[in-house]
Amino acid sequence: MEFEHKPIMLKECIEFLNIRPDGTYVDGTIGGAGHSSEILKRLGANGLLIGMDQDANAVRAAEKKLSGIDTKGSFVIEHTNFENIREVIKKHKRDSVDGVLLDLGVSSHQLDEGERGFSYQHDAPLDMRMNRENPLDARTLVNTWSQKELTRIISDYGEEKWASRIADFIVMSREKKEIETTGELVEIIKAAIPAAARRTGPHPAKRTFQAIRIAVNRELEVLENLLKDVADILSPGGRVVIITFHSLEDRIVKSAFKELAQGCICPKDLPQCVCGVKPKVKIITRKPVTPSEDELQKNPRARSSKLRVAEKL
Numbered sequence: 001m002e003f004e005h006k007p008i009m010l011k012e013c014i015e016f017l018n019i020r021p022d023g024t025y026v027d028g029t030i031g032g033a034g035h036s037s038e039i040l041k042r043l044g045a046n047g048l049l050i051g052m053d054q055d056a057n058a059v060r061a062a063e064k065k066l067s068g069i070d071t072k073g074s075f076v077i078e079h080t081n082f083e084n085i086r087e088v089i090k091k092h093k094r095d096s097v098d099g100v101l102l103d104l105g106v107s108s109h110q111l112d113e114g115e116r117g118f119s120y121q122h123d124a125p126l127d128m129r130m131n132r133e134n135p136l137d138a139r140t141l142v143n144t145w146s147q148k149e150l151t152r153i154i155s156d157y158g159e160e161k162w163a164s165r166i167a168d169f170i171v172m173s174r175e176k177k178e179i180e181t182t183g184e185l186v187e188i189i190k191a192a193i194p195a196a197a198r199r200t201g202p203h204p205a206k207r208t209f210q211a212i213r214i215a216v217n218r219e220l221e222v223l224e225n226l227l228k229d230v231a232d233i234l235s236p237g238g239r240v241v242i243i244t245f246h247s248l249e250d251r252i253v254k255s256a257f258k259e260l261a262q263g264c265i266c267p268k269d270l271p272q273c274v275c276g277v278k279p280k281v282k283i284i285t286r287k288p289v290t291p292s293e294d295e296l297q298k299n300p301r302a303r304s305s306k307l308r309v310a311e312k313l
Contacts, residue, residue, distance in 0.1 A: 006034065006298075006299045006301070006302075007034030007035045007038075007103070008103055008105065008243050008291065008295075008299070008302045008305045008307075009243065009289065009291055009295070009302070009305065009307050010034065010035060010038060012289055012307060013035055013101060013241050013243070013307070014035075014038050014039070014042075016239060016241050016284065016285075016307070016309045017039065017099040017101060017239055017241055018099070018237075018239060019039060019042045019043070019098075019099065020047075020098060021042065021043055021044030021046075021047050021073075022043075022044055022045075022046040022047050023043070023047055023048075023097075023098035023099065024047070024048045024049075024050065024089075024094050024096075024097045024098055024099075025039050025043075025047075025048070025049050025050070025097060025098060025099040025100075025101070026049075026050045026051075026052065026082075026085060026088075026089065026097050026099070026100045026101070027039065027049065027050070027051045027052065027101045028052045028082030028085060028100060028101065028102045028226070029052070029053060029082065029101075029102050029103045029104065030051035030052060030053045030058060030059070030062045030077060031053060031055075031058050031061075031062070031103065032058065032061050032062065032065065033051070033061065033062035033065040033066050035101055035103060036049055036051055036062065036066060036075070037065060037066065037069060039099075039101075040066055040069055040071050040073050040075055041069060041071055041073075042073075043071060043072065043073025043074075044072050044073060045072045045073070047072070047073035047074070048073065048074055048075070048076070048092070048094070049066075049073060049074070049075040049076075050075070050076055050077075050078070050088060050089065050092060050094075050097070051066070051075060051076070051077035051078070052077070052078050052080055052081070052082050052084075052085070052088060053077070053079065053080075054079070054080060054081045054130045054131035054217075055130050055131065055132075056079055056131075056132065056133075059077050059078075059079045062077055063077055076092060078091075081131065081222055082102060082222065082226055083221075083222040083225040083226055085100070085226060085229060085230075085233060086229055086233060089233060096233055096234060096235040096238065097233060097234060097235065097238060098234075098235050098237070098238045098239075099234075099238055099239050099240070099241070100230060100233075100234065100238075100239075100240045100241070101240075101241045101242075102223075102226070102240075102241070102242045102243065103243045104219070104223070104242070104243060104244050104245055104249055105243065105245045105301070105305065106118055106130075106213070106245075115127070116128070116129075117137075117138055117181075117182050118209075118213060119182065119209075120182060120185075120186050120203060120205035120206065120209045121203075122182065123181055123182055123183030124181060124182050124183075125139065125180065125181055125182075126138040126139035126142060126179065126180060126181060126182055126185060127139065128209075128212060128213045128216045128217070129216060129217065130217050131217075134216075134217075136216055137216060138212050138213070138216050139178075139179070139180060141212060141215060141216055142170060142174070142179050142185060142212065143174050143178050143179055147167045147168060147170075147171045148167075150163075150166075150167035150170055150171070151163050151164045151167040153211045153212070153214070153215045154166055154167060154207070154208050154211045154212075155211075156211075156248075157210065157211035157214040157215060157220070157248065158207035158208050158209075158210050158211030158214075159207060159247070159248070160207040160208055160211065161197075162192060162193050162194075162197065163208075165192045165193070166188075166189055166192040166193070166208055168192070169188050169189070169191055169192035170185075170188055170192075173188050182209075185205070185208075185209075186204075186205045189204055189205045189208050190204050190205070210246065214248075219249075220248060220249070220252060223249060223252055223253070224252060224256070227252070227253070227256035227260075228256075231260050231280040231281055231312060234281075234312035235312065236312055236313065237311065237312060238311070238312045239284065239309055239310065239311045239312070240281075240309070240310050241307065241308075241309050242307070242308050242309075243305050243306070243307050244305070244306050244308070245304050245305055245306075246304060250288065250306050250308070253308050254288075254308065257281065257283050257308060257310045258283070260279070260280045260281045260310065261279050261280070261281050261282055261283050261310065262277075262279060263277055263278050263279035264277055265277050278313075279313055280312065280313060281310040281311055281312055281313060282310065282311050282313055283308075283309075283310050284309040284310060284311055285307065285308050285309045288306035288307060288308050289306070289307040289308075289309075290305065290306055290307070291303070291305060
């Protein structure tokens with residue numbers, strides 16, 4: 001299957017990155033290179049695109065796609081998680097970069113490739129790893145984590161009202177037989193959620209599958225790690241552009257941008273600043289940018305996406 005990920009808010013991302021021909025830009029989630037293709041086309045002889053992805057399929061697809069672009073700019077792609085951005089840019093002899101782009105969505109390819117186990121709509125082995133070299137997969141998590149741990153992630157990461165009950169049913173089921181497939185897990189979740197609750201809202205397994213995927217791939221942790229580093233690795237005027245797909249990610253990005261833009265942390269009753277803390281960024285998007293109606297008609301999976309941008313001072 002061809003690796004496909006329709007680039008979300010492509011026009012907006014390119015405009016917000018404010019690309020300079022001689023700049024260095026990082027696409028930390030290169031996927032099928034939809035965004036990166038447009039970045040690379042705008043680079044000159046001294047420009048560099050650094051792509052990163054923890055999915056080996058994405059790396060191969062991106063290399064193939066970018067190699068076919070007529071451009072003066074150059075590119076490199078690393079098979080790694082974007083939390084390693086400092087090491088990656090240092091490897092390519094850059095002290096800082098002019099832009100960082102993250103599209104945090106699961107790709108259409110990952111959802112549609114049944115064997116990956118991301119989707120509750122395909123019966124497949126429980127996996128959910130974006131990097132298939134990682135030791136922890138969904139099957140291990142579902143069958144070994146405690147009831148307390150399962151409740152926590154399903155509640156916190158899935159924002160699921162029935163988290164405790166779902167965790168109870170998972171534990172009871174695995175005592176009889178190891179849970180091996182997405183189909184088995186879906187049936188367990190359906191059994192745990194009362195019939196009346198299943199009749200409204202999204203698919204009953206949606207929130208739990210989201211929670212397990214986030215935990216398996218440490219998605220919130222790696223995002224927080226990136227945001228701690230991003231202001232330090234950006235050049236003055238450089239921008240970070242982040243697309244999120246659920247409220248947990250969006251809150252993390254919004255909070256981090258606000259903290260980086262805050263500056264002084266002295267108590268408000270002090271007559272003057274003594275802490276010396278200066279703002280590191282300015283927030284470009286006071287409210288998140290969302291896809292146009294035209295884009296939503298062409299790509300319904302973009303519906304929950306939000307885009308936020310900050311610029312290094």
